[in-house]
Amino acid sequence: MGKIVEINKSKTISYKDDIIEYFEEVDSISKKEDYQNIIDKIKNAKSTVRVASTSYIDEKILDAIHENLEINAYMILKDFTKADKTVKRFDERRVAIIREVDELANNFILIDNIAYLFINPLDEEKNIPLYFDESKASDLEFVFNYYFWNRASKEKLINEISKVIESPFPPFGLRKQKCINVIKSSDEEYVSLYIPRDKKFNNILDKKTSSKYFSDDLSVPLYLNENNFTVGLFEINETFVITNSWKLKKNKLEDIDSNLEIIPRKESWLNSIKIEESREISLNEITSPSIESMENQEPYEYPREDYVNEIIYTWTVVPPHKPKNAKKSSLYNEHKVYEDKKKKWEEENEERKESLNEKKKVLSGLNKSDKKYEEKLSKLKSEIKKLEEKINQKENISKPKYELPKVGVLYETNETYFLEIKTLNELKEAKEYLKHFKENFKITV
């Protein structure tokens, strides 16, 4: 039997059947454009401009409204506080009647009798505008008027912000329109769902929808059917196509082309990856709890690496070692003290035996004539008796609690004893020694 040494182990696990959700790029053509066309239209408007915005409004649009003093400007903003810089741009020098409508969820601009519906908020420098001619713009016009007169909580009239002033019209409800209708929420099932490339919209992907995408073109979710689509709270009876998109898919790892760039749903959506065929993962050394279990020692876990078909895990099993704070056992010292004391007592007894023999010799040679015979006899006998008593007296030295091991070296901490051995053939003896131990005891290398 040889020396006890560490053992190198390995294991291959397949993850090919694991199913992941990921985005796969469909196209990267963007439909976003700047506002120049809209700005030109505003500058040439004759009558009114009406803006509905869920955010503050891009300064270039506001500049155009400022430039055309002929037109009357009206705005509804979702939040005066968040759109503060838009609200502040209007006063008696350029009046716009601005109202705050909390439930506003869409962005659009009515310029005279045409309109543009924007997919994204108007604080963005580029946007996706949908043009509505006169016949369709009237739907947006009605919705604007509905929000303005019925749903506003605050208004800025010239310079002052106050509660809205009483409407000249009786309250009126929404009506069924041909092109654009306001809905309560986008809960119904759609054919396609597009969300922005932003993980905060991730939960929306849990909705029941046949096809799901994210798009760099979007800042708000978009729900598409074949002949209509929903953005914000508008259901628009028009066909709409998003070109820039990544489609959400769900597949086994082995079925995903490893040459394909994908974006796993659960990862950051900023970077794409490729599926790996195989990867080796070197695990940390594992200290076996016992010398016997070393051969079968597995890692506590096989750490998972996603997006890899199979992983080869490698690790090293090392035998148990005594802890660094273990000191050579005090048992050794106890035994030394005991042995020393015992030796000394034995040496002293030898001396007493020699003295006893001498005394006995003297006794046998004692001359009765000696006038002091009796006195000497008595004395010798007394001394012999004392010596015999002393010699026969049981040694009064306590033994250490345990014997010292026959193999290895014994170490200890406050709680545990460690018998450090070097070879496997010492192991049996070490285990024998272990049987007598009532304390915590480990065999280490």
Add this chain to the structure above:
Amino acid sequence: MKIELSKSITVKTLEFVGEVNFFEESPYIKLLEGISTQDELEKQLIEKELSPSAIKNIIQKLESIGVLLNRDIVNVQDGFPEREYGKYGLEMFENYTSLPFKFKNKEIKRESYISKNRVDSIKKDEYLIEKIYKKSKNFSDNKSFKVIKLEADKYIELTQKNANIKLHFKENMWQYSIEKKLFPMDKIELDNVFDGNWDNSFNALKIDFHRISEQEKFLISFEMSYSDNITIDGYGTFNGKFQNIPIIPKTKHDAQQWLLYLLKKEIEKKERYISTDELHYLWSNLLDAKPRLDTFDLEFDFETILHKFGKDSKYYWLLQSGIDLYPFNTGLTPKARVIIEARENINLENDFVSKFNMHNPKDFIIVDRWINRLAHFKALEQILKALGSPKITLVTQALDKNISDDDAYAIQNIIATNGIKKIEKKKKEIVHSRYWIFDNQEFYKTNNSLDVIKVDKHNIAIKEQTTFDLYNNKDLEAELMNVLGEINNG
């Protein structure tokens, strides 16, 4: 309305020698009572059995003192003339205008008695007598006197001072006063007082709007008070005080400016958004309340009203927003359209009702927020008559709070007489569009309220072209259908 015109006139003190009649109490007054001619007198005296010589003496006496003149009894109204000759001091107002006196005597004072024989050439000087004014009363004791003769050219002007004459116009009557004494006078035509600017049909001063454009009180009350120096032909120049003078716009343009001013005030008072309909309503109400404006046939013109305010005024936006953000354009095409042209003297049956494609509807519903004044109910009454008195349900708001008790009473009378079932709702609860619904199947939306029909005694006029658009009920507002549901469910 009060006018006070004052001017300074000269009071001259003259001294003359002449003959003056002082009118005193006398038994002759009683004798001459009821007698106007010499013949009647003689007949009376004969009846009293006076001798012819006594009668002759009396006649001669009366002739000599001027009581009998050309066989007529004259000059006894103020007393029986006692003729005296002597030296007199006379205070006399001097006036060369057409005022009610040329020269009015103020006071005569006998200075001393002078024997007629001691004056060499006593003769009548009609001119002077005329100038002095023949007959007068002393301002001090109100006793009448009459200067009959002056010794020719024998008056001396002693002193000259000023006095104030005031012409008063009050309760449609002219009087003048001098030194707190009031005298009747002939009327001066107000057109002369106001330089040809008096409107006799409205009894009001025609005035340029710009003259009072800053005077809110005048513009609202249609009365003005002011002071001004005026010159009246033949009467000279006066310092005038004019109080509560009724005023009327001079021209149609002035009327329009005036109405716009009042309308602006109404708008400012409301301090809220105003729809075109409500503005139209305010416009009509103002014209109803101000007949002096209504006479100019002003046409409602939103743009003109709007331009009274600048774009930096919130009132501009309180009006314009209702136009720019008008929410009730459905874009639907009506099934049919009835057009009633603006016209005076129309016959509602022939010129109005017959244009609707129906005969004697049994059931008639009007949903209109703006039927709340007497003029509207008068028009409704006429429409009901023309329609053959169908069962009528009217959905509208409460009566205008500013209407008088009389108007409210008259409205109640029309409601009761015509069996109008009036469903009163808050203005906000009534749909904005106006509907006329016949027999629950013909739904007409109209652009004007009932005030477009002006009922003036027997003349009925349509003030503006009015359209009635016929729609399918599926195209109507849900809010309207709710109201109709309420009506039909009782």
